Amino acid sequence: MIRVLIAEDVRILREALVALLGYEEGIDVVAEVEAGDAIVPAALVHRPDVAVIDIDLPVLDGLAAAADLRVRLPECRVLILTALGRPGNLRRGVEAHVSGFMLKDSRPEDLVNAIRDIAAGGRVIDQKLAYAALALPVNPLTDREADVLRLTGAGAAPREIARDLHLSYGTVRNYLASAVTKLNARTRLDAVRIAAEAGWL
Structure with missing residues (x-):
């Protein structure tokens, strides 16, 4: 029996997934959650073989939760099921x-079929998305430029970033300008968007 956890914040979709899998022989949905921070606690209690996780979840996004689940319960394999089909x-x-x-x-x-394959130790990746990811250019940002962009995307001002990263205000501005130039962006926020969509933040 394949034990499955479903993490989906849209109730009608979550219940539809539970109903769909309930008709399948050899699959048992042992837990369903609607927020990212509930995934690991539920998994530790119910010990699923496969966690089917959406990315866009409240409190903690599904990819961050998947990384945490990997550490806390490595025997549980994760299938991301999302509408956010970006290569990043x-x-x-x-x-x-x-x-x-x-x-x-x-x-x-x-x-x-993907749940069955993953439970058996296989991997399943959407082909179109895989090709799009392979076509992405190499990350042009330095680690520090990425740090500064990440904080900018979170709403921090350059002076706050300088304080948090123990840098001078001028250095932070230089990192931002460099990132904007490298990404051929119009603004700092445009640079954040480009880098995030490419998976560089």
Whole structure:
């Protein structure tokens, strides 16, 4: 019996997934959660073989939760099921050691087969997304430029970033200008968007 945890914040989708999998022989949905921070606690209690996780979850995003789950319960394999089909998310998923990455417009039977494959030790990656990820250019940002962009995206002003990273205000401005130039962005926030979508933050 394959034990499955479902993490999806949209109730109608979560209940539809539970119902779909309930019809499948050899699959048992042992837990369902609606927020990212509930994934690991539920998994530690119910010990699923496969966690089917959306990315866009409240409190903690699904990829961050998947990375935490990998540390806390490494025997549980993760299948990301998302509408956020950006190559950068696939890259983040690979870094989090997820076993599968599928889009929500996949056929129900493909999802069921993916759960079975992943439970058996396989990997399942959406082909179109994989090709798009391979076509992405190499990350042009230095680690420090990425740190500064990440904090900018979180709403921090350059002076706050300088204080938090123990840098001078001028150095932070230089990192921001360099990142904007490297990414061919119009503004700092545009640079944050480009880098985030590429999976560089």
